[in-house]
Amino acid sequence: xxxxxxxxxxxxxxxxxxxxxxxxxxxxxxxxxxxxxxxxxxxxxxxxxxxxxxxxxxxxxxxxxxxxxxxxxxxxxxxxxxxxxxxxxxxxxxxxxxxxxxxxxxxxxxxxxxxxxxxxxxxxxxxxxxxxxxxxxxxxxxxxxxxxxxxxxxxxxxxxxxxxxxxxxxxxxxxxxxxxxxxxxxxxxxxxxxxxxxxxxxxxxxxxxxxxxxxxxxxxxxxxxxxxxxxxxxxxxxxxxxxxxxxxxxxxxxxxxxxxxxxxxxxxxxxxxxxxxxxxxxxxxxxxxxxxxxxxxxxxxxxxxxxxxxxxxxxxxxxxxxxxxxxxxxxxxxxxxxxxxxxxxxxxxxxxxxxx
Amino acid sequence: xxxxxxxxxxxxxxxxxxxxxxxxxxxxxxxxxxxxxxxxxxxxxxxxxxxxxxxxxxxxxxxxxxxxxxxxxxxxxxxxxxxxxxxxxxxxxxxxxxxxxxxxxxxxxxxxxxxxxxxxxxxxxxxxxxxxxxxxxxxxxxxxxxxxxxxxxxxxxxxxxxxxxxxxxxxxxxxxxxxxxxxxxxxxxxxxxxxxxxxxxxxxxxxxxxxxxxxxxxxxxxxxxxxxxxxxxxxxxxxxxxxxxxxxxxxxxxxxxxxxxxxxxxxxxxxxxxxxxxxxxxxxxxxxxxxxxxxxxxxxxxxxxxxxxxxxxxxxxxxxxxxxxxxxxxxxxxxxxxxxxxxxxxxxxxxxxxxx
DNA sequence: TTTGCATTTGTGTTCGGACACATTAAATTT
DNA sequence: AAATTTAATGTGTCCGAACACAAATGCAAA
Numbered sequence: 001x002x003x004x005x006x007x008x009x010x011x012x013x014x015x016x017x018x019x020x021x022x023x024x025x026x027x028x029x030x031x032x033x034x035x036x037x038x039x040x041x042x043x044x045x046x047x048x049x050x051x052x053x054x055x056x057x058x059x060x061x062x063x064x065x066x067x068x069x070x071x072x073x074x075x076x077x078x079x080x081x082x083x084x085x086x087x088x089x090x091x092x093x094x095x096x097x098x099x100x101x102x103x104x105x106x107x108x109x110x111x112x113x114x115x116x117x118x119x120x121x122x123x124x125x126x127x128x129x130x131x132x133x134x135x136x137x138x139x140x141x142x143x144x145x146x147x148x149x150x151x152x153x154x155x156x157x158x159x160x161x162x163x164x165x166x167x168x169x170x171x172x173x174x175x176x177x178x179x180x181x182x183x184x185x186x187x188x189x190x191x192x193x194x195x196x197x198x199x200x201x202x203x204x205x206x207x208x209x210x211x212x213x214x215x216x217x218x219x220x221x222x223x224x225x226x227x228x229x230x231x232x233x234x235x236x237x238x239x240x241x242x243x244x245x246x247x248x249x250x251x252x253x254x255x256x257x258x259x260x261x262x263x264x265x266x267x268x269x270x271x272x273x274x275x276x277x278x279x280x281x282x283x284x285x286x287x288x289x290x291x292x293x294x295x296x297x298x299x300x301x302x303x304x305x306x307x308x309x310x311x312x313x314x315x316x317x318x319x320x321x322x323x324x325x326x327x328x329x330x331x332x333x334x335x336x337x338x339x340x341x342x343x344x345x346x347x348x349x350x351x352x353x354x355x356x
Numbered sequence: 357x358x359x360x361x362x363x364x365x366x367x368x369x370x371x372x373x374x375x376x377x378x379x380x381x382x383x384x385x386x387x388x389x390x391x392x393x394x395x396x397x398x399x400x401x402x403x404x405x406x407x408x409x410x411x412x413x414x415x416x417x418x419x420x421x422x423x424x425x426x427x428x429x430x431x432x433x434x435x436x437x438x439x440x441x442x443x444x445x446x447x448x449x450x451x452x453x454x455x456x457x458x459x460x461x462x463x464x465x466x467x468x469x470x471x472x473x474x475x476x477x478x479x480x481x482x483x484x485x486x487x488x489x490x491x492x493x494x495x496x497x498x499x500x501x502x503x504x505x506x507x508x509x510x511x512x513x514x515x516x517x518x519x520x521x522x523x524x525x526x527x528x529x530x531x532x533x534x535x536x537x538x539x540x541x542x543x544x545x546x547x548x549x550x551x552x553x554x555x556x557x558x559x560x561x562x563x564x565x566x567x568x569x570x571x572x573x574x575x576x577x578x579x580x581x582x583x584x585x586x587x588x589x590x591x592x593x594x595x596x597x598x599x600x601x602x603x604x605x606x607x608x609x610x611x612x613x614x615x616x617x618x619x620x621x622x623x624x625x626x627x628x629x630x631x632x633x634x635x636x637x638x639x640x641x642x643x644x645x646x647x648x649x650x651x652x653x654x655x656x657x658x659x660x661x662x663x664x665x666x667x668x669x670x671x672x673x674x675x676x677x678x679x680x681x682x683x684x685x686x687x688x689x690x691x692x693x694x695x696x697x698x699x700x701x702x703x704x705x706x707x708x709x710x711x712x
Numbered sequence: 713t714t715t716g717c718a719t720t721t722g723t724g725t726t727c728g729g730a731c732a733c734a735t736t737a738a739a740t741t742t
Numbered sequence: 743a744a745a746t747t748t749a750a751t752g753t754g755t756c757c758g759a760a761c762a763c764a765a766a767t768g769c770a771a772a
Contacts, residue, residue, distance in 0.1 A: 056757090338709045350694045417761085
């Protein structure tokens with residue numbers, strides 16, 4: 001335990017021949033300062049590398065921060081339940097620093113609800129906002145509002161290029177699709193067919209899914225794998241019977257070797273049908289570590305899951321906001337997550353490491 | 357910015373009718389306390405959920421901590437260079453909290469050097485130690501010493517079951533081998549042969565590698581893939597010519613479909629020979645994101661890399677120690693990393709996310 | 713009863729930065 | 743030149759825990 005010296009405001013005050021208060025005013029440019037004093041302090045600041053003690057700063061400014069979280073209702077979809085877990089974990093982590101997290105859940109299938117819930121969140125006058133802006137048109141005006149009232153906000157899951165957030169946290173969807181394609185083509189040879197399966201209950205994320213499909217398809221053209229044909233199936237999962245009928249039709253595709261499900265809940269739906277109809281030599285690549293998906297991964301019906309890690313996305317998003325508010329850190333505007341490939345064999349290592 | 361209330365020592369003092377000093381003595385059981393006062397304080401403590409303000413605690417106890425890091429010389433091996441990067445990054449992260457990191461590099465090929473360097477590290481009287489204990493027998497006595505002088509220590513890379521560290525950080529090697537096997541068997545059919553390749557300059561980590569091999573082999577027996585035969589090649593990379601000759605022999609194995617290289621530098625060595633001899637339909641699974649390996653992954657000679665993430669291991673290890681020293685956190689003794697599967701298509705997402 | 717010593721407990725300062733308030737110096741008005 | 747405003751800067755307190763030191767108390771011996 002050595003007592004190591006660190007430059008403090010008092011040191012700077014001594015060095016520049018002014019008081020600590022003046023140095024403080026220069027650092028935060030609050031209050032008026034004479035040109036003379038400013039110069040003296042600035043000169044010293046340029047010479048040294050002053051790093052304020054964040055502990056003292058946070059302790060001294062006895063404010064606490066409130067972060068509003070605007071995400072879909074976790075009860076409606078297991079994917080968003082994972083996200084909610086990340087929020088809870090982040091709240092625990094940051095509560096000791098006086099950061100509180102207030103979730104505002106909107107209806108995943110109702111644009112209007114997004115609008116009203118966003119309004120409610122705003123009434124609470126948060127110091128920062130985490131948003132999953134799955135409704136493009138409804139999201140734009142609220143970002144504008146955040147900007148004018150200079151509330152920092154972080155986007156997760158869905159990027160909106162027009163927005164100007166502290167950071168976007170999520171996957172590169174195009175590349176994600178290419179990873180799916182790559183996993184499909186391992187060990188395949190000769191001519192074969194593949195299917196891209198979009199199964200969703202709502203249309204909000206169609207852009208989302210098309211981007212994945214694009215990455216998937218272009219993988220084959222870029223690698224000149226011309227003997228591989230790709231068909232697309234666009235299904236709603238509202239009408240189960242119709243969906244099953246469509247998928248049965250799909251399974252009749254000659255020489256079908258693989259199915260790429262672009263949604264997380266589509267993955268286990270496809271898996272259940274593959275299992276039901278005994279098609280166990282069709283490779284299935286899906287998304288996310290939903291409980292249902294894990295069962296099919298373990299039993300071998302699903303071969304690969306690409307992990308979008310919604311839990312970690314939410315956690316990181318709140319951490320970014322907290323770091324920004326408490327420690328004034330800034331972040332790279334594009335925080336793209338690794339495209340994690342989950343298999344039967346490495347699954348447990350991912351589940352275990354998430355605990356800590 | 358709401359001012360939220362938090363229970364402080366003074367609150368507890370008021371509630372239990374004693375002074376703050378007495379509460380402090382109870383909390384840290386330092387100094388003698390009358391039975392009466394102790395009871396009063398304990399009663400209050402049981403009623404409330406006191407969470408000490410970590411910021412204030414750390415600020416108040418003006419000590420700074422020194423962490424000694426005992427790892428192989430990064431100049432000798434690119435793998436350990438990645439580790440050194442993690443150390444540097446952790447040092448930056450924690451320096452503001454008064455934690456300093458002092459690296460002590462030992463010779464990767466010289467057990468005696470481990471012993472002497474460990475001694476040097478000890479002379480500096482560190483408050484915590486991060487060790488990569490690649491020399492089993494030499495490591496045991498120094499762990500004993502840490503225990504008797506109650507210096508917390510964290511292990512990375514190589515686990516030593518007899519040790520009792522704050523935590524071990526690394527991979528489950530057996531499972532890691534199984535992941536390698538799984539990647540090998542994707543899309544394979546009929547009878548085929550696979551090779552396990554141990555290429556290393558030193559014998560220290562033979563246990564290490566055997567564990568991976570075990571996981572690899574048992575994958576096939578457990579999944580009843582009997583038509584797959586596995587051969588093992590144990591090579592030193594001191595004598596390049598001899599190694600090449602051996603590998604050429606290996607490449608003549610009938611129906612050879614894949615090579616599993618258990619070491620990180622063995623991976624690109626194997627890749628270079630595969631490329632040189634035009635064997636481009638043999639699947640190669642290797643380890644770690646060394647610059648050389650990345651080249652071969654991009655060009656398609658290496659198909660998969662399992663990432664041991666030495667950088668993140670070092671970073672996490674130092675963070676554990678810092679959290680323990682500053683905030684008295686304790687950790688799960690086994691902190692196993694996810695077994696990350698890196699392919700040509702998801703590589704960039706991993707490289708980019710490491711920047712932040 | 714008083715002195716001496718040990719035990720117990722309260723008070724005060726420190727850490728470094730934030731911020732309120734007091735004080736000084738300079739500029740302006742009367 | 744004195745009075746008053748305004749700008750500039752210094753001082754002091756607070757945040758909450760840690761720890762040193764001082765004060766108070768108890769108890770036994772003189």
